Amino acid sequence: MLRAVIGVRLGGFRLACELEVEAGRAVSVVGASGAGKTTLLRCVAGLLRPDEGFIAWQDAVWFDAQRRLHVPPQARDCGMVFAEYALFPHMTALDNAAFGLQAQGLHASAARRRAGEVLADLGIEHLARRRAGSLSSGEQQRVALARALVCRPRVLLLDEPLSAIDVERRPPVREVVRRAILENQAAAVIVTHDPIEAMLFAETICVMEHGQVVQRGSPADLRERPASAYVAAFCGVNCYRGIAHPSADGISVVDVDGASITVSGRWSGPVACVVDPDAVVVSRMPVDSSARNSFRGTITSMVPDGAAVRVAIAGTPPIVARVTRRSADELGLAPGVDVVATFKATEVRVS
Numbered sequence: 001m002l003r004a005v006i007g008v009r010l011g012g013f014r015l016a017c018e019l020e021v022e023a024g025r026a027v028s029v030v031g032a033s034g035a036g037k038t039t040l041l042r043c044v045a046g047l048l049r050p051d052e053g054f055i056a057w058q059d060a061v062w063f064d065a066q067r068r069l070h071v072p073p074q075a076r077d078c079g080m081v082f083a084e085y086a087l088f089p090h091m092t093a094l095d096n097a098a099f100g101l102q103a104q105g106l107h108a109s110a111a112r113r114r115a116g117e118v119l120a121d122l123g124i125e126h127l128a129r130r131r132a133g134s135l136s137s138g139e140q141q142r143v144a145l146a147r148a149l150v151c152r153p154r155v156l157l158l159d160e161p162l163s164a165i166d167v168e169r170r171p172p173v174r175e176v177v178r179r180a181i182l183e184n185q186a187a188a189v190i191v192t193h194d195p196i197e198a199m200l201f202a203e204t205i206c207v208m209e210h211g212q213v214v215q216r217g218s219p220a221d222l223r224e225r226p227a228s229a230y231v232a233a234f235c236g237v238n239c240y241r242g243i244a245h246p247s248a249d250g251i252s253v254v255d256v257d258g259a260s261i262t263v264s265g266r267w268s269g270p271v272a273c274v275v276d277p278d279a280v281v282v283s284r285m286p287v288d289s290s291a292r293n294s295f296r297g298t299i300t301s302m303v304p305d306g307a308a309v310r311v312a313i314a315g316t317p318p319i320v321a322r323v324t325r326r327s328a329d330e331l332g333l334a335p336g337v338d339v340v341a342t343f344k345a346t347e348v349r350v351s
Contacts, residue, residue: 002155002187006043007052015039015211019189023058023154026181026188028198030234031208037191038083040208041157044189045080046073057155057187074103079153083160083191085144089133093119096132097146104151111150118146121176123169137164142173149180156181156188162197171351174200199239200272200351207231223312223320225301232303232310238275238319244268244350251292251345259316262292263348272351279347280321282311283340284331294342295319299335302328309333313341 002021008014015036021027029037042048044055046062049070055063057078062071079100087096094115101111119125122142132140141164148156161177162170178201181188190201198205199219206216207230215227219239226232242256244267252267253260261273281287286294297315304310309328311321319341323333333339 002044002055002057002189004040004044004055005053006040006050006055008039008043008048008050010039013039013211015043017208017211017213019044019206019213021187021189023185023187024182025204026178026190026202028190028192028202028205029208030192030195030198030205032230033193035208036211037208038159039211041080041159041189041191044155045078045157046071046076047080076155077153078155078157079148079151080157081141081144081148081159081161083163085137085140087132087140087143087147089131091132092128093124093130093132093135093139093143093146094128096143097150100147100151115146115150118150119143122146122173138166138169141165145173145177149177152180152184152186154184154186156186158188158190160192161190163192163194167351170197177201195234195237196239196272196274196351198234199237200241207234220318223310223318226303232305235320236277238277238280238317240273240275240317242271242273244271252350254350256317259295261317261348262345263350264345265350267350274349274351275319275343275347277310277320277322279343280319281342282313282321282323282327282331282333283342284337286340287342289342290344291342292345293348294340296338296340299333299337299339301335302333311339313339315341 004019007016031037043050052065062076097115097119098111119128124142192198206213215231222231223235240256242254244252244254246252246266246268252263254273295315297313299311300314301312302309308322308324313319
């Protein structure tokens with residue numbers, strides 16, 4: 001397990017937070033710009049020395065303020081992907097990816113062979129001979145990921161790891177990262193501004209505001225009981241993981257924790273389904289419509305959201321809808337009321 005209790009002051013900004021990540025698991029850290037997310041990663045990596053606290057991976061203590069212990073970055077079993085990539089522009093993609101292994105003492109040929117395999121996993125083996133400075137931002141980001149993954153670190157720190165990659169190319173890259181976390185039993189900390197990426201990467205989300213963790217929990221926990229307006233705004237989507245099975249008429253059925261969600265298109269295997277709360281229709285009784293997805297549940301909370309209300313509904317699956325205040329009043333919506341949530345197959349985004 002990665003354990004960190006960090007206190008550090010940078011000018012007028014103070015970071016004071018605690019973090020725990022189990023081996024083989026990932027935690028997403030989210031928050032507005034300036035919340036302290038990257039500062040947290042830099043402290044764990046050893047690039048920034050905290051003023052107080054401790055950082056440990058399993059039994060290895062990397063930082064202890066009381067003992068005045070600070071293990072340098074190169075001595076930590078830790079890999080980091082920087083938001084700005086931090087590649088060597090004059091070196092090829094292959095040499096960048098192999099750099100960490102060679103720095104650890106592995107022979108150049110073996111390091112380059114292993115690096116080539118990771119580049120292939122990430123779908124960029126054809127870029128191996130290209131200089132990093134000539135690559136697009138999305139290509140550079142995948143090279144930076146390869147450089148971090150190739151060393152099989154036990155702690156993996158990812159700062160906006162998919163932000164520059166085209167949306168349609170993200171699923172296989174995300175799967176490579178998830179597989180590496182599991183196979184290496186690594187503890188991963190993923191910083192992102194993207195709610196969908198946060199939910200797809202990790203079961204636990206830590207929300208930071210002004211240098212502190214203000215809430216942590218599953219996406220469902222955050223949706224149902226947001227601790228702040230930022231949390232409510234961030235968790236603005238319903239995200240479900242399941243197994244898809246193609247059906248007739250150009251649709252597929254996704255099995256999600258005891259429920260079935262109908263989606264457009266032919267999909268097979270593990271997928272993620274995203275439903276915008278604005279696409280969910282709430283009624284007191286089943287409605288006669290063309291929508292293929294309809295689920296019963298009980299309202300657990302109602303949170304004001306501008307001119308609308310975010311309605312959290314406990315059911316199978318749980319779901320959040322966004323309805324106008326007028327509609328909520330006309331329907332008599334309130335916590336404890338049984339309702340029906342309906343949405344169309346075409347409103348489900350699949351990745």
